Amino acid sequence: MMATLKAVRGTRDLLPPETALWNYVEATARAVFARYGFGEIRTPIFEDTALFARGVGEETDIVSKEMYTWEDRTRADSDSAQSLTLRPENTAGVVRAYIEHKLADTGMLQKLFYIGPQFRRERPQRGRYRQFWQIGAEVLGPAWSGADSSLRDAEVLEMLSTFLNEVGVKGWKLEVNSVGSSTDRPRYIAALREALAPVKSRMSADNQRRAETNPLRVLDSKEPGDQEIIDGLPKIADFLDDASKEHFAQVLAALDACGVAYTVNPRLVRGLDYYTRTTFEFTVPDGSGLGTQNALLGGGRYDGLSEMLSGPKAPGIGFAIGEDRLILTLQAQAAAAVEKKLDAFVAPMGMGQNAAALALAQELRRAGLAVEVGDGSFRLKKSFEAADKLARRMVIVGEDEVSSGILTVKDFSAGEQTKVARTELVGFLRA
Numbered sequence: 001m002m003a004t005l006k007a008v009r010g011t012r013d014l015l016p017p018e019t020a021l022w023n024y025v026e027a028t029a030r031a032v033f034a035r036y037g038f039g040e041i042r043t044p045i046f047e048d049t050a051l052f053a054r055g056v057g058e059e060t061d062i063v064s065k066e067m068y069t070w071e072d073r074t075r076a077d078s079d080s081a082q083s084l085t086l087r088p089e090n091t092a093g094v095v096r097a098y099i100e101h102k103l104a105d106t107g108m109l110q111k112l113f114y115i116g117p118q119f120r121r122e123r124p125q126r127g128r129y130r131q132f133w134q135i136g137a138e139v140l141g142p143a144w145s146g147a148d149s150s151l152r153d154a155e156v157l158e159m160l161s162t163f164l165n166e167v168g169v170k171g172w173k174l175e176v177n178s179v180g181s182s183t184d185r186p187r188y189i190a191a192l193r194e195a196l197a198p199v200k201s202r203m204s205a206d207n208q209r210r211a212e213t214n215p216l217r218v219l220d221s222k223e224p225g226d227q228e229i230i231d232g233l234p235k236i237a238d239f240l241d242d243a244s245k246e247h248f249a250q251v252l253a254a255l256d257a258c259g260v261a262y263t264v265n266p267r268l269v270r271g272l273d274y275y276t277r278t279t280f281e282f283t284v285p286d287g288s289g290l291g292t293q294n295a296l297l298g299g300g301r302y303d304g305l306s307e308m309l310s311g312p313k314a315p316g317i318g319f320a321i322g323e324d325r326l327i328l329t330l331q332a333q334a335a336a337a338v339e340k341k342l343d344a345f346v347a348p349m350g351m352g353q354n355a356a357a358l359a360l361a362q363e364l365r366r367a368g369l370a371v372e373v374g375d376g377s378f379r380l381k382k383s384f385e386a387a388d389k390l391a392r393r394m395v396i397v398g399e400d401e402v403s404s405g406i407l408t409v410k411d412f413s414a415g416e417q418t419k420v421a422r423t424e425l426v427g428f429l430r431a
């Protein structure tokens with residue numbers, strides 16, 4: 001017997017009524033981002049592998065072990081192949097598009113947002129999938145557009161706090177840090193390596209490996225036995241040059257002016273190589289449906305990314321919200337009751353009334369009402385049950401109703417039955 005086919009591990013189907021919540025979240029994001037002057041960008045779901053190797057960084061977990069990469073042949077029998085990768089994130093793609101379409105020539109600050117799936121071959125668990133959705137945005141441009149200003153960092157963070165409040169997330173927390181300039185970071189990594197050398201043998205196997213390959217990753221380790229050592233490691237704040245310190249102080253001052261609460265977390269270095277200066281994450285409290293995956297969104301500044309991709313200098317800052325995690329949070333916090341009932345269920349009494357019922361539904365739908373039609377084969381009791389599940393009211397279409405033009409409408413919440421003239425039905429159902 002052939003095995004039944006299922007969605008691949010780490011991927012999932014999104015079905016109604018849950019998709020209504022996804023649409024609500026996306027509509028809210030679009031509405032909020034529009035108020036801040038963002039426009040939508042849609043980049044391809046797969047890109048040249050080199051984009052992520054150079055942009056996100058060869059040594060990161062994402063590039064070294066989580067990408068879906070394949071050799072794509074120009075022809076089936078061809079030897080020449082191009083290495084392609086399903087995008088694990090979208091910042092590199094947006095910056096590639098910025099360079100490719102010479103958006104710098106506009107001289108204007110670019111404010112771009114995106115909504116779409118990303119792919120990482122991680123171990124699946126609650127809030128962590130192999131295909132997941134991000135709602136993200138990037139602000140970038142030539143230096144003379146003000147793209148490197150601390151005002152932009154604060155504006156993006158203030159927009160996120162507004163979005164989370166409007167969409168209905170409760171108890172979120174903002175953590176911020178500065179990882180300094182592209183010269184501060186290597187100095188700090190060298191200091192970390194030095195500090196880790198004499199103590200790493202006392203750490204977990206995972207952290208021993210990270211201490212070798214990517215010492216910054218040690219800082220986000222949650223391994224309980226290693227926390228004391230990690231707390232004693234050098235802090236990035238002590239390695240920032242004066243310009244980065246000043247920039248960070250300005251970001252914090254602007255957040256204070258806007259009343260956006262935050263905590264500075266010196267261990268927040270994030271797992272992608274392109275970050276410079278400001279980095280941040282928004283988390284939700286335990287019990288918000290995310291288990292251990294409590295980072296709802298993350299982002300930061302990437303002043304050197306365009307040059308890493310052979311583009312012009314184009315400082316920028318952005319973020320990506322884990323949409324799957326945002327949905328889980330809203331469900332757990334029961335914040336948004338968006339499951340909406342239809343305006344009416346049209347119930348034909350007998351097969352002979354099907355055509356008349358469909359014509360009535362057509363009329364109501366044209367008037368903008370959300371309507372479902374039953375079937376003449378249903379007994380009255382079955383029509384009532386189906387209608388009660390789906391709609392606020394049921395409209396009965398029988399022989400008498402059709403000849404008299406007076407319809408019987410059952411209202412489920414009021415529990416009453418009313419006679420309504422067909423000419424007044426739309427107005428009645430809207431009320």
Ligand code: HAM
Pocket residue numbers: 088089090091120122127128129130131132133134136137138295296297298299300301302317318319320321322323324325
């Ligand atoms: P990231 O921290 O790798 O940053 O991902 C951002 C968010 O995507 C995470 O906080 C999380 O909510 C969600 N996420 C990541 N991996 C998964 C997964 N396997 N399953 C479910 N959700 C996940 C970035 O991707 C950067 N591009 C953000 C950015 C934009 N930085 C500057 N601009």
